[in-house]
Structure formats: C-alpha cells, structure tokens
Amino acid sequence: MTALKVTDLSKTFPVGGGLFRAPKTAVRAVRPMSFEVAEGETLGIVGESGCGKSTLARMLVGLLEPTTGRIEIEGKPLDNADPAAFGKLIQYVFQDPVSSLNPRKTIRQIMEAPLKRLYGMDREERAARIREIFASVNLREDFLDRYPHEFSGGQAQRIGVARALAAAPRIIILDEPVSALDVSVQAQVLNLLADLKSEFNLTYLFISHDLAVVEAVSDRILVLYFGTVVEIGPAREVFKTPRHPYTKLLADSAPVVGRPLKAPEQKDSELPDPLNPPPGCAFVTRCPRATDRCRTAEPKLRPLGEHQLAACHHPLEG
Template identity: 45%
Template sequence: MTSNILEIKNIKRHYPVSGGILSLSKATIKAVNDISLEVKSGETLGLVGESGCGKSTLARLLTGLEAPDSGTIFFNGKPFQEWDSSKIGTMIQMVFQDPYSSLNPRQKVGNIISEGMRIHKTGSRKEISMRVEELLVQVGMRPEHAKRYPHEFSGGQRQRIAIARAIAMNPDLIVCDEPVSALDVSVQAQVLNLLKKIQKEFSLSYVFISHDLSVVSHISDRVAVMYLGKLMEIAPTEELYHNPLHPYTQILLEAVPIPDPTIQTADIAIMGDIPSPIAPPSGCPFHTRCPKAMDVCKNNQPVRNEVKEGHTVFCHLY
C-alpha cells in the first residue's frame, strides 16, 4: 500500500485587509479555507481551479514559505513544526510560474543551481561544480551553460534551469506552481515530459498546480479541484475527466477547447462572476453560480462524500 508523503488536515490561511478612509475597519480574505488532502509517495497530484481560488497560497503553505493560521501539515508522517526549517527546505522544493523572474539575473546559472548545495555544504567546490554540470545534462542542457547568465536563455531553457535547481538537493516533493503557463505551447510539452522523466529518475512526488486542465491531464495521477479556497472534488485523473460529479468540475471540463469542429459539447451555463473571497457565500461557495443549486446549498456546507473508492466530492447532489 502506497504511503502518504504529504498530508494536510483542515488548514486555513486568511489575510486581513484594511478598509475605509482611515483604514480602521478590517475584512478578511479567506484564501485557503479548511482544506484536507494527501499526496501519495511517487504520485503527481494536480490542483486546478480559476484564478484567485487559492492554489498559489496553498503552494506556499505546502513548501513552508508561509504558515497556516490553523490546521496541520504532515510531511512523512511528521508535523511541519517538528521539522527543522532548513531540513524542510531540502526535502520540499518549488518550481515557480515565471522563469524570467524566478532566477537571479545577477548570478550565473552555476551559482543559481548550486546555492543550496553551498549553503548546506554538501561537498567540495569541485564536487559541487561537477554536480551542477550533471544536473544541467539531466535537464537537457550543456555543462558550459553553467557559466552563462539567465538572460542568455529562452523561457523554456530558464525553466529547465529552475528544475535543475529544484532537484539539486535531492528533494522528496516538488511543488510546481503553473510551471508551463508562461511558455509557448511547443515548449510546454517538452517541459512536461522533462518533469515526468525527472520524476521517474529521482522517485519524486509532485503537486502540480495549473488552471489548464489539458496540461493537468497529461501529467497528473489524481486531480483536486478548488473553488474560493475550498475543495470541490478529488479523483484519479481518468475517473475525473470521464465522470466529473461536481457541477463546477463539469463546467471546467466543458470549457476545455476540443480541436475537432465535428464534436459537439454540452452547453452548461454558469451564472455571474466569481464572488469575492472577502465575503464568500454561505453554504456551498459555488451555489451562487451553480445551475443545479438547491435550497440546501444556500445555508449548509456540503460534507466530504466518497462516492466511490478514491473519488470524493463536496456537493449536496450526492
């Protein structure tokens, strides 16, 4: 039985927002609002949802860049607060969305990739230099690229450098926050295939965050769907794409373009705009836009319901 490398239980992250002329009144943005899920060893968990649903905030919580207001994050069965913060930094790494701003323009590629190794003193200068050259080759670049600066590379090459930096400390988990959304479509496939190759070679687990469901289907083993800081549905990738249960998941999938004009898709209406996370709706957060909303959805939050093994949905329809 596969064990969980990461498990989060009832975590919340809210941000106070000042308002009014004198900034005396305060509101709260509920970016992540009571989420529980797990990541299995060796799997890729895709995390999807509209912009502003809390995906990137959750990524920062999972990497220890921010602490949750409440709830617990377990890594290898041990709560985050019991790990040394420097140890967490070696075991969990992150690949950021923008390859143009995530690399220091004043440092050469070799220094960028080796920074963690130098801080933790994992070897001599010569050993670290050799390790950097090995990492560059593993991500499809050349050893001599270590002596160049980030501005000398394309976006796809920069993201390869970011991946080399992420795997330099031999982590167990990598959180990928929209790692291909800033790249050309032709380059996206190359980077996704590289991530899958690296995962197999290093026995890595991924949390792959994206708003592009076609990208998520290519790389993920399971998919979790978020909306306004809450989970809507979690299922194995093939099951979710062929049998979506939550109306929000169904609408997201119907919105994915199909490159075949002869195929007709169902027209599922979605009403209104996404509500403000400062004042989310009561009950089910999606009920104000849901075409299948019932009276119970307005006041009662749906509970976690495992419809079949591995397929969980938060919806009063089930």
C-alpha cells in the first residue's frame, strides 16, 4: 500500500518587491517532483544544504503551502486549509531537539497540545495516552512537570519523538534527528526510532547529511540537487553503484576510515545561481561528463536498471 504520494509538488518564493510592489524575481526552491513512499518504508532524503530538503518536508506537513502539486496520504489528498488533517496523518521531528520545544511550557503541556486540539481528549484520556507514549520512548513520568531546558539533547529528542507520536500519525518526517546529538547518543535514538517504527507500523522520511546513517536506516534513497530529484533507488544500490554523477560526488565526499581526505571536485566548480539557474542540467558546471546537450536540455528522471531512476543524459554504468 502507498503511504505517501507526491505529484508535481513545487515551491517558489518571491524575491524583492515590497508591500505595494510586485516581486522582482522568484526562487524555485523545489521544482516539480513526483515520488511515492510505501507503507512501513523508510525513505532517506539526502543532498547538500540548499537543495530543498527542508522546504519539501515543510510542505509535506503543511507548514508551507505548495506552489503547485498534490500530496496524498493513503490515497486521500491533503488540503492546507485543514491543518488537523495533516496533524493526524503526518508529523515532524525537528533537527534541534531543545529549540523545537516551547521553553515556557512544561513537557506535560507540550504533550497535551495535540491530544486536545486534534482529538479533544479529556484530562484522564490525555494522561493515559501520555503514559503510554512515555513508556514507548523510555522516559520517566516525572519528566512531565519539567521544562525543556532541564534536559540533555538526547532526552529532548526523545520528547520530540514522543510529541510526534501523540498525534498517532501514519508518517513521521525526521529532519536531521541525530545531527545535534553526541555520537554516543545517536545510536540510542536510532535504535529507538527503529523500535517505534515496528511497534506503531510507521512510515519514515529520514532527512540527513550523514550518508552512513541514511544508508543504514533507509530502505530507499532519494537524492536532491538544486530543488529536484536526480536519483532514487534502494539504499545499498544507490551508494554502491550510483547512476548520477552527483550521487557519486556525495558518496566520494563522505569521510571513510582509512581513506585519505581529498577534494572531490576541481577548484573552479561552483553551485548554480538560484536567481539565474542554468537552462539545461543544474549540475552541468560541476559534472565531468557534461556535454553540449547537458547545457541546453534538462534531463528527466528515468529508469536505469531494475530498481534505480536517475535524471542524467550520461548516467554512470551500473
């Protein structure tokens, strides 16, 4: 069963102008993209800063309204005019665990908010639900009357996960969920997320810069570059035999024990200008395989092999 289906989803932000003046130009943060996520799957989303990962995530949970496109969860289209529909189906775990929690509210008040607003539970129902969730994420009940600043990063992230679970969603978006944590705590949180996925039959979208973590926890990988999908496929295949040159660049840039660090690109390589995007492939100025065709025609996502898709005129050999 398909848990999430995205069709031609895009986001454009106006730039310049003012209160009584039209925008001078626009930035296409996310270009029209389509993909599906199966029920119970973990889809890893990777790419450099500015590639559109967080913008995509915020559209999926209703924090940003798409410029174009359609979002469906379990076959039902979501409407931005109905925030409760998003909240009951899809939730967000933020990158910074402490700053994502309201510092003026106790953990109990934070946990009760979705139970009140989305389900209208009374005090006894809320207390029972919170006890159940806290037990699932291995947190003590006496934490409920404390404030966010009283917790470590690992504890705060567990609270953030618990808050997401309170709404009983089908899908959880994890935006760099362990990047702000110590290495010793990262494994604990990742193991917890794996257990919760199995216990509650969850579907994950896992956003991260850490390719090793993404490969370890994901079933499939979606690679974003300059606001568009350039490759998608099974996690092991995407990093073992990348078909898009940008995916190979990411894999080669990741530090590996025993391999000396080196610059993966030439010194004169540069990112595209978002206010003046190139007419063809956005990766053309950084790609060693670029030809005249790449400079004039934008490549489309197409099947390469049995399971992988890539948007490249001259894909790498599988």
